[in-house]
Amino acid sequence: MSATPRIKARAAKALRPRDSASRADRATRTTDLGLLPSLLGYRLRLAQRAIFTDFVSSMGEAEISPGLFGILVIIEANPGLKQTELSIAAHLDRSSIVPVVDKLETRGYVSRRASAIDRRVNGLWLTSEGSAVLRKLKRTVIAHERRIARRLSAAEQQRLFDLLAKLLP
Amino acid sequence: MSATPRIKARAAKALRPRDSASRADRATRTTDLGLLPSLLGYRLRLAQRAIFTDFVSSMGEAEISPGLFGILVIIEANPGLKQTELSIAAHLDRSSIVPVVDKLETRGYVSRRASAIDRRVNGLWLTSEGSAVLRKLKRTVIAHERRIARRLSAAEQQRLFDLLAKLLP
DNA sequence: TATTGTTATACTCTATAACTATA
């Protein structure tokens, strides 16, 4: 199972007084996880979870998820791209991209501009505010990545990248 | 963004005729992902996604997610454990474990048995059907893992495990 | 006919808060 932590949930959790830490510690140490720790899928999930959590907490007040950050990065790298192209690049259905772009548009980071050539198409662009925000977010994300990657030597980092790439179909 | 693929969605997607493959291929190759491919978090998500997808499709009619599978494994390894203990082991809130156990109980794989000593507590046990099903599931999961891991040498697999472990807090 | 974006809808997974029953 193992939550993909929600953005708001994380923020609130820090102050939650509900469980005593000692109880939690004991149970975590005690419970046998069976064959799970021998499974690559399980290990991968734990690692991704840890990085996701660090990502979110390092974003602080910006309240942006890795997913939304990725969308901003892709739009910046491909100014004017169509929603359909974005959805493919992000491995989402084109209907799923709609609320995503809505959210970024509401926050004032992205604008849809109808194409003059093909009036079915919305080109996507960062607003100047979106550009400025993304500039800061990227610095934060790079710092977050460095903080994580510091646990590995440069050679290990490269090795990890290579090994992960081999897992892709 | 990048979906955690839903179980039912996957099954349906195989037959979905909506997009032509050629279009999708072109756009994937074309769109610039900016700094994303340099981020460990991004690579990790792709790898996890790939494994999750393979997991789900290899389960076929069993229709069990990695998360539910993990829950069954933990219960098997700790017969009679309390829901609270399970929730901690699975990194879930204790309220979130309720619908999870409900689902497994509905399918007849798990039973709650009230403790005689402390009547607040539900001990969790696999039913005999749950045991039998899990025995088969484990074989399937191990085959799935082998199929993935075959892309790596034994030494590489060990290396990957070690590197992933270093990423945990 | 095919494509683009959208809506309507539904589903999974998870959390917080407040409750009940025990201890």
Place this chain on the structure above:
DNA sequence: TATAGTTATAGAGTATAACAATA
């Protein structure tokens, strides 16, 4: 008072199907 489980509720994230506008 504290703990175990539950309910009520909400929200993120995503999909499928059907539709209108446009090509």
